Amino acid sequence: MTKNPRKLTYAALLWCAVLVAACQRSSSEPEKHEAEDSHSGLTLTTEQQEAIGLTTTPAITRTVRPIIESFGRVIPRMQGRVSITSPVAGRVLPQSTERLPIPGTVVHKGQILAEIEQTVTASERVQFDVGGKGATGAGQEAKAALDAAVAEYRRSQNLFRAKIVSRKRVEEAEAAWLQAQSRYETARRQESSYQAAQAADKVSARRFVITAPIDGTVVQADITAGQQVDTAASLFTIADLSTVWVEAPIFEGDLDKIDAKSPAAVRRSGATLSSQHSWPGIPIYAGAVVDPVKRTASLLYEVNNSDAQLKLGMSVTAALPAGPEHQAVMAPETAVLENGGGKGMVYIQRNAQLFTEEEVTLGIRQDDLVEITGGVQRGDKLVVTGATELFGKGPGRLPEAE
Helix, strand or coil, rough: CCHHHHHHHEEEEEEHHHHHHHHHHHHHHHHHHHHHHCCCCCEEEEEHHHHHHCEEEECEEEEEEEEEEEEEEEEHHHHHEEECCCCEEEECCCHHHHHCCCCEEEEECCCCCEEEEECCCCHHHHHHHHHHHHHHHHHHHHHHHHHHHHHHHHHHHHHCCCCCCHHHHHHHHHHHHHHHHHHHHHHHHHHHHHHHHHEEEEHCEEEEEEEECCEEEEEEECCCCCEECCCCCEEEEEECCCEEEEEEEEEEHHHHHHCCCEEEEECCCCCCCCCCCEEEEEEEEEEEEEECCCCCEEEEEEECCCCCCCCCCEEEEEEEEEECCCEEEEEHHHEEEEECCCEEEEEEEECCCCEEEEEEEEEEEEEEEEEEEECCCCEEEEEEECCCCCCCCEEECCCCCC
């Protein structure tokens, strides 16, 4: 029986196709094993997970913004600080002791702060006496000039009636009389003022009351009862601390990175944004001058301090925005095993018992979270409690829990 050549050809082609498929299957098996090996990790039974108290939390995405932190200080507003001096040279009255405010005292506008008893020195008394005598002499001269002007006015009237002088001459004499009378009255008032002041100085010393010009807090007080003061020395400094400024120095190389028009987050130094309350700082000055020694420029931010938590001179940390916002994968800081250089390690729960190790790069920190880039996606279950027990363990099962 003769075989059909065409059927033999079809059979040979079919056999070749089977061999090719078998080869492809055999070659793909190593790749499959390699893919499985890439996700190989630690296998933990439920009992082992309970023994180390293992817990997980999903990775999340959040809108974050790069920041540059500056270590600054709290200063008073330029318009909210007043230095108070005495209006006269004198002595602080002892009865002012009870009302003398100390630093930290809250005062209100118009509140009496101290009383000053004016003292007159020997040189001032001499000047006072000379001024009084001068006023007396000026009064006498003015009286003589007035008498002469009156006489000239009357004389010009008589000459006008006799038709010897014109009416214009009479009007000029009248104007001169009125001017002389005004000068005399002014001289008399000055003389009377000196006489009254001399009489009052002999009877009792003059007292002046110092009051608070604004509502605020006394931040400096350099005054004691019985102290001699003059008009140049500052006795009190009052500041309105309901709103303060934060001075944040920035190195000149970072100035171009800062978004000087966006608010900053201000917090006490040594605290994270999440561990302690922060205050928004409104930018008011963008550092136009660089310190020639420190090579820094100061930025100023206005902060609402109605809760009185920020004190003058307090060290604070200002988080200054330094770039556009972006979406980032965030992980709890407790889930990251940091190894320095901005790198770290996290453990991901792939299924009920399999945990893999992923190296990540760390970025922005915010509210106890840290930005991570690497083999972590949103929703991946990250080991939070128990990560330190897993770190450094090789792939395979851990010893059974006792």
